Amino acid sequence: MAGFDKVVxxxxxxxxGLEDNMTIIAGGFGLCGIPENLISEIEKRGTKGLTIVSxxxxxxxxxxxxxxxxxxxxxxxxxxxxxxxxFERQMMSGELDVELTPxxxxxxxxxxxxxxxxxxxxxxxYGTPVAEGKEEREIGGKxxxxxxxxxxxxxxxxxxxxxxxGNLIFRKTARNFNPMAATAGKITVVEVEEIxxxxxxxxxxxxxxxxxxxxxILGTFEKRIEQRTIQATQ
Amino acid sequence: MAGFDKVVxxxxxxxxGLEDNMTIIAGGFGLCGIPENLISEIEKRGTKGLTIVSxxxxxxxxxxxxxxxxxxxxxxxxxxxxxxxxFERQMMSGELDVELTPxxxxxxxxxxxxxxxxxxxxxxxYGTPVAEGKEEREIGGKxxxxxxxxxxxxxxxxxxxxxxxGNLIFRKTARNFNPMAATAGKITVVEVEEIxxxxxxxxxxxxxxxxxxxxxILGTFEKRIEQRTIQATQ
Amino acid sequence: MTxxxxxxxxxxxxxxxxxxxxxxxxxxxxxxxxxxPAGIEVMLQSENGLLGMGQFPxxxxxxxxxxxxxxxxxxxxxxxxxxxxxxxxxxxxxGHVDLTVLGAFEVDVNGNIASYMIPGKLIKxxxxxxxxxxxxxxxxxxxxxxxxxGQSKLLANCSLPLTGKGCIKKVLTDLAFIEIKAGKFxxxxxxxxxxxxEIVKLTEGELVVPAKVPEMKF
Amino acid sequence: MTxxxxxxxxxxxxxxxxxxxxxxxxxxxxxxxxxxPAGIEVMLQSENGLLGMGQFPxxxxxxxxxxxxxxxxxxxxxxxxxxxxxxxxxxxxxGHVDLTVLGAFEVDVNGNIASYMIPGKLIKxxxxxxxxxxxxxxxxxxxxxxxxxGQSKLLANCSLPLTGKGCIKKVLTDLAFIEIKAGKFxxxxxxxxxxxxEIVKLTEGELVVPAKVPEMKF
Numbered sequence: 001m002a003g004f005d006k007v008v009x010x011x012x013x014x015x016x017g018l019e020d021n022m023t024i025i026a027g028g029f030g031l032c033g034i035p036e037n038l039i040s041e042i043e044k045r046g047t048k049g050l051t052i053v054s055x056x057x058x059x060x061x062x063x064x065x066x067x068x069x070x071x072x073x074x075x076x077x078x079x080x081x082x083x084x085x086x087f088e089r090q091m092m093s094g095e096l097d098v099e100l101t102p103x104x105x106x107x108x109x110x111x112x113x114x115x116x117x118x119x120x121x122x123x124x125x126y127g128t129p130v131a132e133g134k135e136e137r138e139i140g141g142k143x144x145x146x147x148x149x150x151x152x153x154x155x156x157x158x159x160x161x162x163x164x165x166g167n168l169i170f171r172k173t174a175r176n177f178n179p180m181a182a183t184a185g186k187i188t189v190v191e192v193e194e195i196x197x198x199x200x201x202x203x204x205x206x207x208x209x210x211x212x213x214x215x216x217i218l219g220t221f222e223k224r225i226e227q228r229t230i231q232a233t234q
Numbered sequence: 235m236a237g238f239d240k241v242v243x244x245x246x247x248x249x250x251g252l253e254d255n256m257t258i259i260a261g262g263f264g265l266c267g268i269p270e271n272l273i274s275e276i277e278k279r280g281t282k283g284l285t286i287v288s289x290x291x292x293x294x295x296x297x298x299x300x301x302x303x304x305x306x307x308x309x310x311x312x313x314x315x316x317x318x319x320x321f322e323r324q325m326m327s328g329e330l331d332v333e334l335t336p337x338x339x340x341x342x343x344x345x346x347x348x349x350x351x352x353x354x355x356x357x358x359x360y361g362t363p364v365a366e367g368k369e370e371r372e373i374g375g376k377x378x379x380x381x382x383x384x385x386x387x388x389x390x391x392x393x394x395x396x397x398x399x400g401n402l403i404f405r406k407t408a409r410n411f412n413p414m415a416a417t418a419g420k421i422t423v424v425e426v427e428e429i430x431x432x433x434x435x436x437x438x439x440x441x442x443x444x445x446x447x448x449x450x451i452l453g454t455f456e457k458r459i460e461q462r463t464i465q466a467t468q
Numbered sequence: 469m470t471x472x473x474x475x476x477x478x479x480x481x482x483x484x485x486x487x488x489x490x491x492x493x494x495x496x497x498x499x500x501x502x503x504x505p506a507g508i509e510v511m512l513q514s515e516n517g518l519l520g521m522g523q524f525p526x527x528x529x530x531x532x533x534x535x536x537x538x539x540x541x542x543x544x545x546x547x548x549x550x551x552x553x554x555x556x557x558x559x560x561x562x563g564h565v566d567l568t569v570l571g572a573f574e575v576d577v578n579g580n581i582a583s584y585m586i587p588g589k590l591i592k593x594x595x596x597x598x599x600x601x602x603x604x605x606x607x608x609x610x611x612x613x614x615x616x617x618g619q620s621k622l623l624a625n626c627s628l629p630l631t632g633k634g635c636i637k638k639v640l641t642d643l644a645f646i647e648i649k650a651g652k653f654x655x656x657x658x659x660x661x662x663x664x665x666e667i668v669k670l671t672e673g674e675l676v677v678p679a680k681v682p683e684m685k686f
Numbered sequence: 687m688t689x690x691x692x693x694x695x696x697x698x699x700x701x702x703x704x705x706x707x708x709x710x711x712x713x714x715x716x717x718x719x720x721x722x723p724a725g726i727e728v729m730l731q732s733e734n735g736l737l738g739m740g741q742f743p744x745x746x747x748x749x750x751x752x753x754x755x756x757x758x759x760x761x762x763x764x765x766x767x768x769x770x771x772x773x774x775x776x777x778x779x780x781g782h783v784d785l786t787v788l789g790a791f792e793v794d795v796n797g798n799i800a801s802y803m804i805p806g807k808l809i810k811x812x813x814x815x816x817x818x819x820x821x822x823x824x825x826x827x828x829x830x831x832x833x834x835x836g837q838s839k840l841l842a843n844c845s846l847p848l849t850g851k852g853c854i855k856k857v858l859t860d861l862a863f864i865e866i867k868a869g870k871f872x873x874x875x876x877x878x879x880x881x882x883x884e885i886v887k888l889t890e891g892e893l894v895v896p897a898k899v900p901e902m903k904f
Contacts, residue, residue, distance in 0.1 A: 003705050003727030004765065029516045029553070030539040032532065055553070080593035088590055100591065103515065104557025104599030108351070111554045116779030116821050117342070118373040120354040123602040124561065127633025129585070130598060139352040139382070143633070148373070160533075165729075165765035171438060172550055173517045174533040179552040183780065198765035204405060205439050206767040207552075209737045211707050211729070211782050223532035229540035231524040237487050237509030238547065263734045263771070264757040266750065289771070314811035322808055334809065337733065338775025338817030345772045350561030350603050357820040358779065361851025363803070364816060377851070394751075399511075399547035406768055407735045408751040413770040417562065432547035440549040441770075443519045445489050445511070445564050457750035463758035465742040 004165040006216045007195060011041040014189050014217045018047050018154060021074070025110060025152035026054040026064065027181040030226045033174030034063045035158040035191050037219045042156075043067055051075045053110070053150055055103060055177055059083050062224050071095065077150065079103035083226070102130060105147050107180055112149035114183025114212065119148045155185025158221075159208070162192040163199070166213030167206045175207065182212045191219040238399040240450045241429060245275040248423050248451045252281050252388060255308070259344060259386035260288040260298065261415040264460045267408030268297045269390040269425050271453045276390075277301055285309045287344070287384055289337060289411055293317050296458050305329065311384065313337035317460070336364060339381050341414055346383035348417025348446065353382045389419025392455075393442070396426040397433070400447030401440045409441065416446045425453040469661035470642040471684075476610050478503040479684055480569055480640050483608060489513055491560065491600060493570030494538045496610040500569055511545065513565055515596040517556050520548025537596065557596070561603035568604035570597060572611045572636075574626045577673040579636040579648045581609060582628035594631060601632030613641035613670050620672035622646065622653055643667050645684065652676050657684045687879035688860040689902075694828050696721040697902055698787055698858050701826060707731055709778065709818060711788030712756045714828040718787055729763065731783055733814040735774050738766025755814065775814070779821040786822035788815060790829045790854075792844045795891040797854040797866045799827060800846035812849060819850030831859035831888050838890035840864065840871055861885050863902060870894050875902045 008014050015038060018024075024042070028034030039058070042050075043066045050073050057076055058065035067073050068086045075097035081087055090096035101109070102124045112120055121144035125131050135146040157178045160171035168190060170178055182188050195218050242248050249272060252258075258276070262268030273292070276284075277300045284307050291310055292299035294317075301307050302320045309331035315321055324330035335343070336358045346354055355378035359365050369380040391412045394405035402424060404412055416422050429452050471479065477499035484490060484500070486508040492498050504510055512521040514536040521536055522543035529543060536542045559565060572583040581601055584594040601607060614620050622639065639646045644667045645657040653675040658667055664681055689697070695717035702708060702718070704726040710716050722728055730739040732754040739754055740761035747761060754760045777783060790801040799819055802812040819825060832838050840857065857864045862885045863875040871893040876885055882899055 004729065030535065032516070032535045032539070078593060080595040082592040092590070098591075100593045102594050102598035103553065103596035104561055104603075107553035107557050108349075111776075112354075114780050114782075115342075115776035116781060117354050117356060118376070118378055119371075120346075120351050122351060122561065124599045126602065127580070128598060128630045130594070137353075142352070144352055163765060167765060167767050169438070170550075170552075172531065172533040173514070173535055175438075175550055175552050176517050177553045180554050183776065183782075201767075203738070203762055203766045203768050204403070204409075206769075209767040209769060209773075209777070210765065211731070211737055211777055225530070225532050225535075225541060227535070227538065227540040228530065229524045229542070230530060231526055238511065264753065266734070266753045266757070312811060314813040316810040326808070332809075334811045336812050336816035337771065337814035338779055338821075341771035341775050345558075348562050348564075349558035350563060356779065358817045360820065361798070362816060362848045364812070397547060401547060401549050404768075404770075406749065406751040407732070407753055409768055409770050410735050411771045414772050417558065417564075435549075437520070437544055437548045437550050440551075443549040443551060443555075443559070444547065445513070445519055445559055459748070459750050459753075459759060461753070461756065461758040462748065463742045463760070464748060465744055 004210065006166040006213055007164050008215050008217050011037055011217060014038060014215050015041045015045065017187060018042065018045060020047055021049040022153035023051040023053065025150065025155040025181045025184050026052060027157045027176065027178030029055050029176035031058065031063050031224050033158050033176050033178055035156040036063060036221055038156040038189060038191055039064055039066055046070060046072065048072050049074045053077045053152060055079050055106060057081050057084060057087055060085055075099065077101055079106050107177060109147060109150040110177065110180035110184045113151040114180065117149060119146055121146055150184060152185045155181045155188040157182045157188060157190040159190050159192045161194045161196060162190060162216045163196050163201050165198045166210030166216055167201050168208035168213065169201060169205065170207050179208050182208045187214045188212055189215045191217050193221065238444065240400040240447055241398050242449050242451050245271055245451060248272060248449050249275045249279065251421060252276065252279060254281055255283040256387035257285040257287065259384065259389040259415045259418050260286060261391045261410065261412030263289050263410035265292065265297050265458050267392050267410050267412055269392040270297060270455055272390040272423060272425055273298055273300055280304060280306065282306050283308045287311045287386060289313050289340060291315050291318055291321050294319055309333065311335055313340050341411060343381060343384040344411065344414035344418045347385040348414065351383060353380055355380055384418060386419045387421065389415045389422040391416045391422060391424040393424050393426045395428045395430060396424060396450045397430050397435050399432045400444030400450055401435050402442035402447065403435060403439065404441050413442050416442045421448045422446055423449045425451050427455065471659045474499060475686065476640055476642060478686055479645065480608055480610060481505065484508065484510055484567060488566040489564065491515065491565050491568045495571045497569035497571060513559065515556050515560060517551050517553055518548065520545040557599050560599050563603055563605050565604055566606060568600050568607045569610060570600060572609045573628055574621050574623055575609055575636050575639050576623045576626045577648060577651050577653055579634045580626045581631050581636045582626040583631040585629045597631050601635045607636055607638065609636055609639045611641060613643040620670050622671045622673050624673045643670065655681050657682050659684055689877045692717060693904065694858055694860060696904055697863065698826055698828060699723065702726065702728055702785060706784040707782065709733065709783050709786045713789045715787035715789060731777065733774050733778060735769050735771055736766065738763040775817050778817050781821055781823050783822055784824060786818050786825045787828060788818060790827045791846055792839050792841055793827055793854050793857050794841045794844045795866060795869050795871055797852045798844045799849050799854045800844040801849040803847045815849050819853045825854055825856065827854050827857045829859060831861040838888050840889045840891050842891045861888065873899050875900050877902055
C-alpha cells in the first residue's frame with residue numbers, strides 16, 4: 001500500500017489483525033447498511049470474546065446474528081435486539097452480556113469516540129434504568145446524565161462508493177450509524193459497492209473523508225430486507 | 235408562508251424579530267462564507283447590545299466589522315479577532331467584551347447547542363487560560379475541561395444553494411461554521427446564491443436538512459478575499 | 469364506544485399543523501399519517517436518518533437501502549433529506565421536531581412514561597424512544613386507557629421502568645384526550661359515547677374533570 | 687550557522703512519511719510543503735474545513751470560497767474533501783491527523799507550549815492552536831531557539847500563558863532538533879556549523895546531551 005491507496009483485495013486482508021476479545025464497532029440499522037461480508041469474514045475467522053457495538057444484532061442467520069451460534073460475541077452494546085431467537089437464548093441464559101443504550105446516545109457515543117470528546121451530558125435516559133450508576137447534573141434547570149465515548153479496535157462499515165483514498169459516499173438510509181462507526185475504530189475497514197479513482201468524487205459531496213478509513217474492499221451484497229412493505233396496488 | 239416554503243423576499247423580513255441584547259450565531263471563517271447581507275441588514279437596523287458568536291469579527295469595513303462603528307456589539311465569542319483596528323480599540327478600552335474560545339471548541343459548542351447536548355468534555359484548553367473557572371476532570375488518564383453549549387436567538391448563515399424547504403448545500407470551504415450555526419438558532423436565517431424548487435436537490439447530498447432553517451433569502455454577494463494569494467506564474 | 473386504532477390516529481392528526489416536522493412511532497402513531505387534515509403539509513422524520521418519509525414503495529420501487537425506523541421499506545417525499553444517526557438524534561434531542569407521537573405501557577401524573585420494558589419479560593431495548601421523549605417539546609402518547617383486564621394505564625406513579633421522566637404532557641387514549649399539568653391529569657375531551665364516569669373509573673392517577681367536558685370531533 | 691527558515695522546513699519535512707495526513711500551521715510550518723521527500727504522498731489538512739489542500743491558485747482559478755486556515759486562497763489536491771468546522775476539529779481532536787507542525791513563543795521541559803498570547807500585547811486569539819496541540823499525537827514545534835536578544839525559548843517553565851499542557855514532544859529550532867521526554871529536553875541533532883556548546887548555552891531548561899550528537903542532514 002503506497003500513499004493513500006487503501007484498497008485491499010481480500011476479506012482476509014481486510015480483517016487482518018482482528019484478535020480475540022477485541023471491540024468492534026459496526027455500522028447498520030436493522031439489516032440496512034450492514035457490512036455483511038465483513039461480518040461473514042469474522043464468522044469465518046472464529047474470533048471469540050468480541051465486544052460488539054451496533055444498533056442491532058442482525059437476525060438468526062444474517063448480519064451480526066451469524067456470530068451467535070459459535071458464541072463469538074461476549075458482549076453487545078445496542079439499542080434494540082429484537083428479532084433473533086438464538087440471541088434471546090444466550091441473553092436469557094447469561095452467556096451474552098447485553099448493554100442496552102438509547103439509539104441517539106449510542107450514535108453520539110460513537111461520534112464522541114471519533115471526535116476526541118471523552119464524555120457528554122444528555123437528557124436521554126435521565127430518571128430511567130439507563131441512568132443507573134451515571135452522574136446526573138442539572139444544567140439550566142433541566143436534568144442530564146453523563147455518557148462516555150466509545151472507541152473500537154476495529155470499525156466495520158458499509159458504504160456505497162469509495163475512492164481509492166477512502167473517501168466515502170453512503171446511499172439513502174443505509175448511511176445510519178456508518179459514518180460515526182468509521183470515525184471510532186483504531187482500524188476502520190469499509191466495504192463498498194463501487195470503487196472509483198481518487199479525484200472522481202466531488203469534494204463537496206463526500207460524507208466521510210478518507211482520513212478516518214484504513215482499508216477499502218469491493219464487495220457484493222445480498223441486502224436482505226427485514227420488513228418488505230409494499231403499497232397496496234390501486 | 236404555507237407548508238414548508240421558507241423563502242422570504244426582503245432582508246427586512248429575513249431579520250424580523252431581531253431585538254436589542256439578543257444573541258446571534260454567525261457562520262463564516264474570516265470573510266469566507268459569511269452572511270454578508272444579513273450582517274448589513276443588522277447594521278441598518280441599528281440593533282444594539284448584541285452578543286455575537288462567530289469565529290472572527292470581520293474586517294474594518296466588511297462583515298461583522300460593520301457592526302462596530304455604531305457599537306452594536308456588546309460581547310463577542312470568537313477564536314481569532316485579528317484584522318480590525320476599531321475592534322482592537324473597543325476591546326482595549328473595555329467597551330467590547332471579548333470571550334476567546336478555541337476554534338474547535340467553538341464549533342463543538344454550536345453543534346452541541348443545536349443537538350441538545352448541554353455540555354461536553356474536551357482536552358482543548360486544559361491547563362491554559364481557557365480552563366479558568368471551568369470544571370476539570372481526568373478520564374482514562376487524560377485531562378479534560380467541561381465546556382457548555384451555545385444557542386442563539388438568531389443564527390445567520392450563508393449557504394450556496396437552498397430549496398424552498400430550507401435544505402442547504404454549501405460550497406467548498408465556505409461551509410465552515412455555517413452548518414453548526416444553522417442548528418443553534420431559535421430563528422435560523424439563511425442567505426443563498428440560488429434557490430431551487432423542493433425536490434430538485436439530491437436527498438443524499440444535502441448538508442443541512444431544512445428542519446433547522448426558518449427563513450431563506452436570495453442574495454448577491456461581494457465575497458471579499460482577505461488574503462488573495464496567487465501562484466507565481468511559471 | 470371506545471375509539472378504534474384508526475379513530476385514535478385520526479384524533480391525533482388534528483393536532484398537527486401546517487409545516488410541522490413530525491416523528492411517528494410504531495403502531496397507532498404510524499396510522500396518523502393516513503389522517504392528516506386536508507391542505508396541510510407535514511414532513512415525517514424517521515430516526516434512522518430520513519426527513520421526508522413517503523409512502524410504501526411499489527414492487528418496482530422497493531429499495532433495501534431505504535427503510536424507516538420500523539425497518540419497513542418506504543419511499544421519500546418531495547424535499548426529503550438523508551443523514552446519519554448522530555445528525556438524526558441531534559434533530560430529536562435538540563428539540564427541532566415539532567411533534568412526536570408514540571405508544572406507551574403507562575403514563576403518570578408527573579409526565580413519566582414507561583414504554584420499553586416489562587421486568588421478567590424479554591427485554592428488546594428502547595431503540596430511539598428514550599431520545600425521543602427526552603428531546604421533544606411536544607409529545608402525544610397514544611395508548612389504550614386501560615389493560616384488557618381493566619387496569620388503568622394512567623397512574624399516580626408508573627410501576628414499570630421509565631423511558632423518560634417528566635416529559636409527557638398529552639395522552640390520547642381510546643377513551644379520552646388528557647393533558648398533564650402540575651402533577652395531575654386533566655380531562656380535555658371524551659370519546660363519543662364514552663362517559664366521564666367511565667374515564668374517571670379507569671384513571672388511577674388524580675384526574676381533574678372540568679364542569680363541561682367536550683366530546684371529540686372527527 | 688543557524689538554519690534558515692527554509693532549512694528548518696526542510697528538516698521537518700524529513701519527518702513526514704508516505705500516506706501522512708498533516709496539518710501545517712502558519713509561518714515556517716507552511717513552508718514544509720515545499721520540501722516533501724520525493725515519491726511520498728501527503729494530504730494537507732486545513733482546519734477551516736479542507737483535507738487535501740493544493741497549491742495557490744492562478745489568477746484564473748482563484749475562488750473566494752476556497753481558502754486555507756491562514757485565509758489565503760488555495761486549490762484542492764486530488765482526492766480532497768470539504769467538511770464543516772465541527773467535523774474538521776473532530777479529526778484534529780480525535781487524533782486522526784498524523785502530524786501537526788506549528789510555531790510557538792516558548793516550549794518547556796514538561797512539553798508545555800505557549801504560542802498565542804503575550805500579556806500586555808494585543809491578544810488576537812488562539813484560533814485552532816489549542817485544539818491542534820490538545821488533539822494531535824504527533825506535533826513538531828518550529829521556532830527559533832532563542833529571541834533576538836539571546837533569551838532562550840526552551841525553558842524550564844513557560845513564562846507566557848499556555849496554549850497546551852504536556853503535549854509537545856519534538857521541537858525543531860534554527861540550532862537543533864530536540865525531543866522532550868520525562869521532564870527533560872534531549873538533544874537529537876545539531877544544525878550544521880552549530881556547536882553543542884552554543885545549543886546548551888541557549889537552552890534554559892535541562893538539556894540531556896548524548897556522548898555523540900549527530901549533525902542534521904539535508
